[in-house]
Amino acid sequence: MKAVGVVVEYNPFHNGHLFHLQQAKEQSGADIAIAAMSGNFLQRGEPALVSKWARTKMALDAGVDIVFELPYRFATQHAEIFAEGAVSILTEAGCDTLCFGSESGDLEAFRQTVRFLEANNDLFQEKIRFYAAEGNSYPKSIALAFQSLAPSESFIDISKPNNILGMHYIQAMLRQESQMTAQTITRKSAGYHDEHFASATISSATSIRRALFGASGEMEAIRQYVPDSTYRQLISYKEEFGGFHSWENYWPFLKYRLLQSTPEELNEFYEVEEGLENRLLAAAAAANSFQQFMESIKTKRYTWTRLQRVCLHILTNTRKDQMKTAKYKVDYLRLLGASEKGRAYLNIRKKDLSLPLVSKLSAFSHPDLTLDTRAARIYALSQNGSGQEKLLAEEFAQPPIMLKS
Amino acid sequence: MKAVGVVVEYNPFHNGHLFHLQQAKEQSGADIAIAAMSGNFLQRGEPALVSKWARTKMALDAGVDIVFELPYRFATQHAEIFAEGAVSILTEAGCDTLCFGSESGDLEAFRQTVRFLEANNDLFQEKIRFYAAEGNSYPKSIALAFQSLAPSESFIDISKPNNILGMHYIQAMLRQESQMTAQTITRKSAGYHDEHFASATISSATSIRRALFGASGEMEAIRQYVPDSTYRQLISYKEEFGGFHSWENYWPFLKYRLLQSTPEELNEFYEVEEGLENRLLAAAAAANSFQQFMESIKTKRYTWTRLQRVCLHILTNTRKDQMKTAKYKVDYLRLLGASEKGRAYLNIRKKDLSLPLVSKLSAFSHPDLTLDTRAARIYALSQNGSGQEKLLAEEFAQPPIMLKS
Numbered sequence: 001m002k003a004v005g006v007v008v009e010y011n012p013f014h015n016g017h018l019f020h021l022q023q024a025k026e027q028s029g030a031d032i033a034i035a036a037m038s039g040n041f042l043q044r045g046e047p048a049l050v051s052k053w054a055r056t057k058m059a060l061d062a063g064v065d066i067v068f069e070l071p072y073r074f075a076t077q078h079a080e081i082f083a084e085g086a087v088s089i090l091t092e093a094g095c096d097t098l099c100f101g102s103e104s105g106d107l108e109a110f111r112q113t114v115r116f117l118e119a120n121n122d123l124f125q126e127k128i129r130f131y132a133a134e135g136n137s138y139p140k141s142i143a144l145a146f147q148s149l150a151p152s153e154s155f156i157d158i159s160k161p162n163n164i165l166g167m168h169y170i171q172a173m174l175r176q177e178s179q180m181t182a183q184t185i186t187r188k189s190a191g192y193h194d195e196h197f198a199s200a201t202i203s204s205a206t207s208i209r210r211a212l213f214g215a216s217g218e219m220e221a222i223r224q225y226v227p228d229s230t231y232r233q234l235i236s237y238k239e240e241f242g243g244f245h246s247w248e249n250y251w252p253f254l255k256y257r258l259l260q261s262t263p264e265e266l267n268e269f270y271e272v273e274e275g276l277e278n279r280l281l282a283a284a285a286a287a288n289s290f291q292q293f294m295e296s297i298k299t300k301r302y303t304w305t306r307l308q309r310v311c312l313h314i315l316t317n318t319r320k321d322q323m324k325t326a327k328y329k330v331d332y333l334r335l336l337g338a339s340e341k342g343r344a345y346l347n348i349r350k351k352d353l354s355l356p357l358v359s360k361l362s363a364f365s366h367p368d369l370t371l372d373t374r375a376a377r378i379y380a381l382s383q384n385g386s387g388q389e390k391l392l393a394e395e396f397a398q399p400p401i402m403l404k405s
Numbered sequence: 406m407k408a409v410g411v412v413v414e415y416n417p418f419h420n421g422h423l424f425h426l427q428q429a430k431e432q433s434g435a436d437i438a439i440a441a442m443s444g445n446f447l448q449r450g451e452p453a454l455v456s457k458w459a460r461t462k463m464a465l466d467a468g469v470d471i472v473f474e475l476p477y478r479f480a481t482q483h484a485e486i487f488a489e490g491a492v493s494i495l496t497e498a499g500c501d502t503l504c505f506g507s508e509s510g511d512l513e514a515f516r517q518t519v520r521f522l523e524a525n526n527d528l529f530q531e532k533i534r535f536y537a538a539e540g541n542s543y544p545k546s547i548a549l550a551f552q553s554l555a556p557s558e559s560f561i562d563i564s565k566p567n568n569i570l571g572m573h574y575i576q577a578m579l580r581q582e583s584q585m586t587a588q589t590i591t592r593k594s595a596g597y598h599d600e601h602f603a604s605a606t607i608s609s610a611t612s613i614r615r616a617l618f619g620a621s622g623e624m625e626a627i628r629q630y631v632p633d634s635t636y637r638q639l640i641s642y643k644e645e646f647g648g649f650h651s652w653e654n655y656w657p658f659l660k661y662r663l664l665q666s667t668p669e670e671l672n673e674f675y676e677v678e679e680g681l682e683n684r685l686l687a688a689a690a691a692a693n694s695f696q697q698f699m700e701s702i703k704t705k706r707y708t709w710t711r712l713q714r715v716c717l718h719i720l721t722n723t724r725k726d727q728m729k730t731a732k733y734k735v736d737y738l739r740l741l742g743a744s745e746k747g748r749a750y751l752n753i754r755k756k757d758l759s760l761p762l763v764s765k766l767s768a769f770s771h772p773d774l775t776l777d778t779r780a781a782r783i784y785a786l787s788q789n790g791s792g793q794e795k796l797l798a799e800e801f802a803q804p805p806i807m808l809k810s
Contacts, residue, residue: 175426252786256658257665259782260722285782285797317665377664377690381657385693392690 001345004030004088004097006388009038011048012234013058014203019315021063023185024099031116032065032341033242036089039372040077040379043082043307047245049209050237053394056337061404065342072375073368076312083168088329091178095347098180100169103160105186113155114170120149138305162187212244241387249382251290254315258284270313270323316375331366334358337401359400406750409435409502410495414443416453417465421607421633426468427505429592437746441452441494443480444777445784448487450713452784454649455616455642458799461742465808466634470747474739478773478779481717488573488743493734497584498505499754503585505574508565512590519575525554542708554641567592617649619737648790656695656788659720663689675718721780736771739763764805
């Protein structure tokens with residue numbers, strides 16, 4: 001059986017994801033699709049709208065055959081580490097192809113860019129440091145450094161978020177000597193960050209989330225942008241667990257955690273850089289919402305995403321010493337769900353796996369998994385008592401989701 | 406001017422406190438009364454019903470002339486350290502007499518008991534360890550050890566909470582070579598722990614708090630047990646800050662703090678003993694209220710009070726290394742409020758003070774004060790946004806409360 005791998009967050013699963021998934025299977029000629037999916041907290045340092053289990057259901061319903069969890073250790077990181085973790089999962093899972101969406105859509109342009117940057121790496125790094133020292137954010141510094149190297153027109157535009165991720169997938173595949181071949185599909189219509197609906201059926205996850213957090217009547221407004229299964233999942237999630245998850249739900253906890261910390265303690269959290277700790281403390285005492293807090297700590301030096309990740313690591317008590325060790329590959333595959341075809345594939349593949357396949361939490365322990373279960377416990381705290389219990393039962397007591405065909 | 410000192414929590418101020426205060430002034434012949442009062446968190450490991458500022462107002466209205474804060478460092482501790490801190494405040498403040506309420510009411514019995522225990526200290530300590538090793542709580546072990554020494558009938562009954570405190574005041578005065586003389590008044594009617602109203606005008610603070618957390622109509626039920634000023638303060642506090650403070654308000658924060666901790670981290674908190682950390686973690690995940698949590702961690706080995714103090718230190722992020730150093734005296738006097746007479750007294754006394762008198766937070770810094778301000782920030786988190794702001798303004802921006810006559 002041929003397998004194609006995709007790296008996803010599905011927050012929530014929408015028609016753009018469906019298009020990518022179908023194209024990935026078609027263009028690669030794969031029998032099954034395997035997803036490496038972020039868990040309850042995402043790359044931009046945010047809680048997912050709905051739990052990883054609800055998003056796994058959406059993925060399976062839409063035609064993904066196997067969903068593995070990209071651990072917190074990788075999922076909540078900048079593009080390079082995020083990509084390395086995801087590539088290691090899909091490689092270990094035996095995918096023949098990795099298919100990613102990008103603004104460019106031109107695989108040769110990705111390859112040329114990667115080769116060019118490797119050949120000019122010292123100069124590139126030096127220029128990044130130069131622009132960062134001028135007070136620019138890290139992504140901005142990368143874009144400026146790249147520009148200053150006078151790149152050829154046949155390169156990708158690395159100021160685009162999906163191009164950056166794609167470039168890191170290719171780099172990770174080279175570094176890990178992955179046997180997968182790469183494939184890219186031009187993203188349809190909506191930009192990653194678009195906040196407004198821009199097409200008749202394809203919309204960004206950002207604008208869908210915006211609508212979901214609006215008045216409850218607005219649920220209807222997203223219907224045309226998501227598969228029926230997603231729509232039903234979202235409605236039943238809201239009923240079952242008492243609402244969607246957003247940073248505002250966790251703000252009281254973050255504020256409390258900040259107010260009880262000394263500057264020295266804050267400095268131990270992952271991604272908290274020298275000087276940021278006092279800013280965080282002063283802002284926390286004065287702010288009455290997450291939005292207000294973020295606006296008061298935002299500077300040119302840090303992107304919103306970077307600051308959200310800082311907040312997330314404080315919320316989950318994630319320290320530098322737990323994250324800073326150089327590590328580029330996962331140590332286990334945690335199965336969140338599979339279709340019947342997916343299960344058949346896993347039965348064959350099992351004997352060739354070099355890593356443990358984890359479907360029961362009680363049967364395996366690992367520091368990365370401890371981060372994930374802690375994140376799951378904290379993720380559940382935004383809901384009421386019975387919502388918490390249901391979320392924790394999904395995480396700790398239930399087996400992976402098995403789609404019946 | 407002659408001053409009498411009292412050690413209080415006033416949670417809330419009631420007629421029993423009023424009786425004690427009046428007797429203290431009368432029997433000591435003092436011109437003014439000075440109180441060493443716990444701040445926002447109390448000796449039994451609980452949040453005070455209303456803030457230290459509201460309680461200071463109640464105290465001044467009832468005839469206390471000066472209120473100093475007993476720092477968190479001493480206020481949230483077992484009787485010995487609590488007493489040492491309080492005695493050091495009243496001594497430094499120049500009190501001539503310390504007047505405490507007790508079940509015994511017989512000062513000579515206190516003196517004899519203290520002398521007897523000092524003469525037999527080695528044997529006493531050995532017997533305490535023996536009973537503790539049998540799985541008894543610390544207070545229970547003390548009581549059993551004392552009993553086993555076949556005490557004379559002229560000693561106090563040290564199984565009674567106010568007798569224990571009184572004994573520690575006398576010990577602390579000896580140890581600190583305080584120039585104060587001791588005086589004790591038999592407590593009227595209601596026992597410390599009584600949960601039901603037992604007399605026409607005197608009731609325990611415990612039963613008053615019970616009524617206050619009942620249906621809102623029950624406010625009326627406490628009216629006969631508290632001075633008018635207290636009654637008005639309580640009603641206006643409820644309106645202004647959105648409610649009274651109870652452990653249940655802080656339960657979401659405690660639960661969150663527990664769930665994000667490893668057993669090793671929990672072990673760093675003050676009063677967390679080996680073996681307790683895993684019990685705490687398991688119970689936190691399953692509990693949906695503070696009451697439920699406490700019931701599931703309670704054993705014969707630990708008193709409810711002791712466990713509440715453990716919870717409090719976790720809630721406020723108070724570590725062993727911040728509390729474990731042997732220290733029996735305060736390093737500063739923090740003024741919470743004064744009457745006109747109290748201010749006149751302070752103006753005279755000022756030049757003889759050996760410790761800083763703190764009335765403005767911005768003008769002084771000390772690790773013990775940092776614990777207090779952190780506790781104040783966390784105490785405020787139970788209220789809504791505007792309630793939080795008002796509480797923090799009282800703590801950080803406003804001068805001490807000055808009663809006008």
